[in-house]
Amino acid sequence: MRTRWRARHVLAHQNGRHALLENGEVVWEDDVVTYVGPRYAGTADLDVDLGDSLVLPGLIDLDALTDVDHLVLDSWAPADRAAGLQWSEDYFAHRRRDVFTPEERQTIREYALVQLALHGITTFMPIASEVHSSWAEPYEELVATADFSRNLGLRGYLGPAYRSGVNVATVDGKRTVAFDERRGEEGFADALRFLDHAKELGDPLVNGVLLPCRIETLTEDLMRATAEAARQRDVLVRLHCLQGVLERELILDRYGVTPLEMLKRTGLLGDRLLIPHGQVLDRHPDVHGEDRGDVATLAAAGASVIHCPLTSFRYGHALRSFRDYREAGLNLCLGTDSFPPDLVRGMDVGVHLAKVMDGRADAAPAEWYVEAATLGGARALRRDDLGKLTPGAQADLVAFHVGDLRDGVQDDPIRTFLLSGTAREATHSVVAGQPVLVDGHVPGVDEQDLRRRAQALFEKMRAAYSERDVERREAEELFPPTFPAFQE
CATH class of the missing domain: 3.20.20.140 (Metal-dependent hydrolases)
Incomplete structure (x- = not known):
């Protein structure tokens, strides 16, 4: 299967080092990148237009x-x-x-x-x-x-x-x-x-x-x-x-x-x-x-x-x-x-x-x-x-949305993204040519249920510190809150 991503910014690889490509395209077949450049002349089975995104190697x-x-x-x-x-x-x-x-x-x-x-x-x-x-x-x-x-x-x-x-x-x-x-x-x-x-x-x-x-x-x-x-x-x-x-x-x-x-x-x-x-x-x-x-x-x-x-x-x-x-x-x-x-x-x-x-x-x-x-x-x-986007490399890549007003004005896309962005702006990722992250979510994962279960396990882990402590102090003493609780 041949897939093509289009994006405002692509961190391509050229002459042995990373190179910024504006309005770039990345194409891969199965698990291998076949094209990185401004305009792909062929056709693709799946086209994804990522708009104002920065595409990096995975x-x-x-x-x-x-x-x-x-x-x-x-x-x-x-x-x-x-x-x-x-x-x-x-x-x-x-x-x-x-x-x-x-x-x-x-x-x-x-x-x-x-x-x-x-x-x-x-x-x-x-x-x-x-x-x-x-x-x-x-x-x-x-x-x-x-x-x-x-x-x-x-x-x-x-x-x-x-x-x-x-x-x-x-x-x-x-x-x-x-x-x-x-x-x-x-x-x-x-x-x-x-x-x-x-x-x-x-x-x-x-x-x-x-x-x-x-x-x-x-x-x-x-x-x-x-x-x-x-x-x-x-x-x-x-x-x-x-x-x-x-x-x-x-x-x-x-x-x-x-x-x-x-x-x-x-x-x-x-x-x-x-x-x-x-x-x-x-x-x-x-x-x-x-x-x-x-x-x-x-x-x-x-x-x-x-x-x-x-x-x-x-x-x-x-x-x-x-x-x-x-x-x-x-x-x-x-x-x-x-x-x-x-x-x-x-x-x-x-x-x-x-x-x-x-x-x-x-x-x-x-x-x-x-x-x-x-x-x-x-x-x-x-x-x-x-670690690079070039023909022959594994099709591992990730896209970050960089078109939000809260990201501010943009100079160099890499410097601006590191200064103003976070990895929470990841929207899509691919590993060995297969999608992992799609529209900011992992398909098949109930994120809220996972969050609830993880929080319960964190509370269990936190409480267990007291039994390992030399003085057997309670978790509330080991980990006091930043501010006292509001009293009604």
Whole structure:
């Protein structure tokens, strides 16, 4: 089947880079783009005139929330409540449990994947919180997630998260990691089993990857096993690391090396490695405050950093800096990591955070962030056929309406959209040539029912924090309202 989109603005690809095309057309047959240009001379089975829209290559989110968001609870928490957001040692040793049933966890994932589709994400790699589970992610749950993702039509890079330990709060208010190595081995076995499952499916929309949790929650043996499995099976590894000062201290105390040195020692550092955040390197003010070669080491290894600007900003963090990482040759891609999964807001925040960090207006222009959300993600996935609109590429594309009076006057369509728009303006998306988002909705999804069910599960998750808190404080004390309730 041949389909044609027409739109006021198309971010095409020409001479090895993105290029703006006004009053452009994109044509694809089956799952491959066949034409991008001003006027297609042939006919199409389906014509879609998108009017005042901006058509981009499908957005790639490599740290995509597939859970109920907890940032709304913990991103503002003062120091006296921070411990209540972690497991207590007593909870780890005696009372850990699954807060949700498998059916409820499936609802959570369905809710999250629909959110990705509604925000114009076409390719994703999931991130889920383990705080409300008894350990990590079972194989069966990722099989169900893959099935739902396939039904939606998203392109997923999937695998169950696994870990050997969990961050806990001690009775004296300190943080450490409590280990259960057997559970780590079981989780790794589940991850390998899912790789086999993804291969057996033979569906290009389901790609198996290894998703171990945070580096401080893995044993050295599990890290080595992960690196060896990635080499043998030629799959990607995403590992949250280089993201916090506490992580660095825990790794130094346990192994006598830095997290970056640990990546090298275990064989993880290489072109299969994707690192969310990647902010705490030698240049961080709480480390050395100067460049001693860490960024160059990552770039030389071919690793990718998944920058999550909106989430980092909300927790008070930033890259130091986007320009320096890019100019060092390090591949930068993007993730959302929390709600909303809005890469447009994330790109806008990133552009302006970079100005603050570097003290210059052109620290990281809008086009660099758009490249990270498209071409950077494709490079991280080792997919030359993603992230661009050109003949021969996969037909993954998304349209945003940019004709609303509230968007203001327009200069450059990319800069204006990042400044004035959000991903909620996504109206249509296509993955592998098939529609995912149509007229701002995901066909077959009862959005109001899903919203109602997700809210009930959020309330259940919120209430469960009290049983994990060292002081067993109630949720109302851990998460007080912004203002007192009105009294009648």
